[in-house]
Amino acid sequence: MTGAYVASIDQGSASSRCMLFDRRGRLVSVAQKEHRQLFPRPGWVEQDAEEILGNVLQVVPDALEKAELKLADLVALGIANQRETTVVWDRDSGRPIYNAISWQDTRTDKIVNRLAAEGGKDRFRAKTGLPLTTYFSGPKIQWILDHVEGARDGAERGTVLFGTMDTWLIWKLTGRHVTDVTNASRTMLMDLRSLDWDDELLEAMKVPRAMLPEIHASSEPYGEAGAPLRGLPVAAALGDQQAALFGQTCFAAGEAKCTYGTGSFLLLNTGDRLVESTHGLLTTVGCRIAGEPPTYALEGSIAVTGALVQWLRDKLGLISSAAEIETLARTVEDSGGVYVVPAFSGLFAPHWRSDARGVIAGLTGYTTKGHLARAVLEATAWQTREVIDAMNSDAGTVLRVLKADGGMTADNLMMQLLADNLGVPVVRPIVAETVSLGAAYAAGLAVGFWPNVESLRANWHKAAEWLPRLDPETRERRFRKWKKAVARTLEWVDDDDE
Numbered sequence: 001m002t003g004a005y006v007a008s009i010d011q012g013s014a015s016s017r018c019m020l021f022d023r024r025g026r027l028v029s030v031a032q033k034e035h036r037q038l039f040p041r042p043g044w045v046e047q048d049a050e051e052i053l054g055n056v057l058q059v060v061p062d063a064l065e066k067a068e069l070k071l072a073d074l075v076a077l078g079i080a081n082q083r084e085t086t087v088v089w090d091r092d093s094g095r096p097i098y099n100a101i102s103w104q105d106t107r108t109d110k111i112v113n114r115l116a117a118e119g120g121k122d123r124f125r126a127k128t129g130l131p132l133t134t135y136f137s138g139p140k141i142q143w144i145l146d147h148v149e150g151a152r153d154g155a156e157r158g159t160v161l162f163g164t165m166d167t168w169l170i171w172k173l174t175g176r177h178v179t180d181v182t183n184a185s186r187t188m189l190m191d192l193r194s195l196d197w198d199d200e201l202l203e204a205m206k207v208p209r210a211m212l213p214e215i216h217a218s219s220e221p222y223g224e225a226g227a228p229l230r231g232l233p234v235a236a237a238l239g240d241q242q243a244a245l246f247g248q249t250c251f252a253a254g255e256a257k258c259t260y261g262t263g264s265f266l267l268l269n270t271g272d273r274l275v276e277s278t279h280g281l282l283t284t285v286g287c288r289i290a291g292e293p294p295t296y297a298l299e300g301s302i303a304v305t306g307a308l309v310q311w312l313r314d315k316l317g318l319i320s321s322a323a324e325i326e327t328l329a330r331t332v333e334d335s336g337g338v339y340v341v342p343a344f345s346g347l348f349a350p351h352w353r354s355d356a357r358g359v360i361a362g363l364t365g366y367t368t369k370g371h372l373a374r375a376v377l378e379a380t381a382w383q384t385r386e387v388i389d390a391m392n393s394d395a396g397t398v399l400r401v402l403k404a405d406g407g408m409t410a411d412n413l414m415m416q417l418l419a420d421n422l423g424v425p426v427v428r429p430i431v432a433e434t435v436s437l438g439a440a441y442a443a444g445l446a447v448g449f450w451p452n453v454e455s456l457r458a459n460w461h462k463a464a465e466w467l468p469r470l471d472p473e474t475r476e477r478r479f480r481k482w483k484k485a486v487a488r489t490l491e492w493v494d495d496d497d498e
């Protein structure tokens with residue numbers, strides 16, 4: 001093995017990144033490119049899978065060039081990706097037959113309601129760990145097959161293929177049609193125990209098996225890339241949140257992290273135990289290393305956190321960069337009684353309400369844009385509080401410290417608000433890009449660059465810590481108010497919507 005670095009691609013909701021890591025898990029280079037978000041109608045969110053592929057093929061050489069490295073310096077490539085986002089393409093032309101439908105898209109609400117009409121929202125929970133909502137891929141595939149002419153025929157013949165972003169990229173890079181267990185666990189088509197596609201689910205979602213990729217381990221050499229990355233072993237794929245759990249070195253049962261990006265996702269490693277949630281969390285696959293059994297996780301998914309900051313910037317124009325929200329929020333002492341509940345895609349964990357839409361509650365003539373900015377940051381903290389309460393109830397333990405990471409954790413005020421509103425210390429590691437790091441770890445392990453997961457623990461170092469400063473009484477009073485604001489979002493979508 002001549003190379004000394006591992007590359008990882010983080011194909012996110014907003015952008016694609018390539019990061020290079022050395023043997024000690026230190027970041028040596030990064031290149032990033034945003035892609036367009038297409039909003040054809042309220043509630044619809046699409047992306048162009050070919051644009052994303054182009055960005056991925058550009059950021060890898062860009063990252064190499066920045067560090068003055070060559071392809072031969074890399075031992076492997078790992079892929080972490082936005083989960084659930086659905087691509088369907090024609091095998092022969094290699095072109096998507098429809099735009100990628102984002103995980104945030106709510107167009108499948110009718111399909112989902114129809115499915116839930118027989119057996120309820122938790123009809124498939126025992127098998128998949130998931131409630132029936134618009135979030136997961138299965139219903140999105142059904143929608144595409146029902147709306148693109150000839151698609152269903154092609155899917156039945158296996159000439160029209162499905163993939164999440166990992167599958168789309170690996171297919172383009174290596175020619176193999178594969179996915180990993182973590183991504184497959186978010187389609188609502190896989191049985192969490194057998195780790196295989198399930199006929200009952202396929203029939204219910206009307207998805208032909210012939211269009212589905214083979215399910216593999218998350219850390220496993222899938223094949224070598226062709227040009228322009230010729231010869232580079234593609235050796236890992238994980239959903240971004242599972243990658244972050246791995247990158248935070250939460251390898252053992254009981255370890256948890258929360259990643260703050262477009263949305264935020266709290267994952268707790270439950271080891272070989274499949275814990276069925278009774279408090280609105282998801283049960284999902286954490287990781288599978290080739291030749292080993294899978295580890296499972298409990299997940300609290302929050303759809304909108306950083307995206308609310310972007311909304312303030314791009315749609316309201318109250319700030320000109322994401323970082324400016326901290327400055328604006330610091331102009332006031334508190335949110336002045338304002339609560340923003342960003343139910344843009346309905347509410348995810350622990351509520352799972354597709355009929356919810358966003359509200360700003362508590363407005364008075366006293367409210368300034370500073371209060372609004374502060375309420376936006378607090379929304380992230382309160383939503384985290386809700387999923388931590390659910391996690392504590394499901395797991396029967398109490399989270400004593402929160403390991404946080406992701407782009408939003410650059411915001412020191414937000415980190416303090418988190419500690420204050422949760423009432424527990426919050427820590428951030430030196431490498432806050434844990435999604436990329438986790439994919440790199442999984443790829444490096446697959447090719448023997450690192451001997452085992454235990455050797456990676458030594459790479460984790462605390463960069464900063466925030467301690468709770470708010471008195472518990474104020475905290476609980478404000479949390480009750482937050483819950484009241486959440487109640488105001490419910491039952492908004494009804495038959496009067498066009």
Ligand SMILES: Nc1ncnc2c1ncn2[C@@H]1O[C@H](COP(=O)(O)OP(=O)(O)OP(=O)(O)O)[C@@H](O)[C@H]1O
Nearest residue numbers: 012013014261262306307309322323406407408411
């Ligand atoms: N200083 C800041 N304060 C608050 N929010 C911030 C700050 N800096 C970035 N953000 C938010 O964090 C998000 C970017 O974080 P990150 O790069 O981890 O997300 P992402 O990985 O691009 O998301 P995705 O994987 O969904 O594409 C954006 O939504 C942005 O609004």
Ligand SMILES: [Mg+2]
Nearest residue numbers: 012240261435
């Ligand atoms: Mg990300």
